[in-house]
């Protein structure tokens with residue numbers, strides 16, 4: 467049991483022989499709780515770097531004219547942008563906020579891909595002003611707005627590279643809230659509309675149509691939808707750039723067996739070799755699978771209550787720092803950090819005033835007591851980005867661990883932070 471839950475923590479995580487403590491990147495969990503308090507989001511820096519290299523090198527080995535791009539909404543924290551920019555990845559941003567963060571972290575503007583189904587004129591102007599490499603056209607209004615911006619005298623002679631986002635009518639087997647490739651999706655243009663947008667952009671002298679983009683959803687656990695997506699964009703004709711999106715799933719629980727990065731790359735590049743022009747440039751945009759498994763959350767038990775046949779183990783965080791359960795019914799495993807694995811089934815719940823504030827409805831915990839540390843693995847993706855101040859929760863710190871050392875890259879919010887935007 468101990469070994470099984472350990473497998474969900476970053477590679478190299480151990481149970482310290484002397485103390486029995488969960489130890490990640492050489493750092494025992496209690497040391498992190500002592501230094502930064504709880505709840506805390508811990509990230510194994512080397513695990514993120516290793517995953518970035520696996521994506522970048524694996525893609526380059528299969529298709530040299532290519533780039534791996536981090537879909538930053540999965541973890542939009544300046545330190546994470548910096549780390550992935552250092553690894554040479556491009557950065558996907560949706561909206562002015564992520565664009566600003568990426569630039570602040572030193573990302574190369576030429577490697578920015580600007581997404582969104584509702585980009586305001588202000589946001590598009592920010593992208594043009596920053597010389598963002600690619601803007602992804604999601605609707606005809608994007609074209610109108612960009613044409614208008616680029617007609618301004620200050621941008622005389624400028625050409626903005628764009629991709630057209632295509633909705634191929636593929637419905638991957640994932641939660642409805644994170645499926646984006648089906649007809650009826652709010653994202654992208656269905657094939658006939660995509661063809662109209664392409665024709666219009668080919669006639670534009672301010673927008674340069676570089677190619678097409680497709681992204682069919684998130685937490686996808688088989689390779690088929692990815693291969694189908696490549697076939698769909700291939701059918702649109704020949705372009706310089708094909709952006710194949712993200713969406714590879716992560717292993718949250720024992721029954722999840724997502725394709726490996728290599729299996730995923732083999733599947734998409736196999737179709738690409740047969741159906742895309744050999745001189746084309748391929749982009750991929752992993753988000754979740756870049757960071758999810760590198761992170762874990764650390765909580766402290768506040769109360770243990772036996773009621774109605776359940777053992778409720780209540781911790782000092784919950785839906786304020788992890789909305790994945792409420793939004794997508796994501797299953798998470800957990801362990802007492804000082805007695806790893808095993809135990810009786812418990813209902814691990816948060817501190818927020820909703821019954822849905824459950825981190826795990828049924829997870830074994832070994833004799834949980836008030837004051838114990840609970841570690842929840844695979845929380846590196848979409849937890850920081852979706853964290854909130856519900857019930858006045860102070861958003862947790864982000865702590866990087868590496869080679870036996872640790873450092874906070876984001877501090878915990880303070881109660882004063884909760885009032886910082888108030889006006890007198």
Ligand SMILES: *Cc1c(COP(=O)(O)O)cnc(C)c1O
Nearest residue numbers: 537681684712713751752753754
């Ligand atoms: C969210 C998103 C991604 C990343 O999806 P993951 O499931 O996190 O890999 C990639 N591209 C676009 C356009 C997205 O919106």
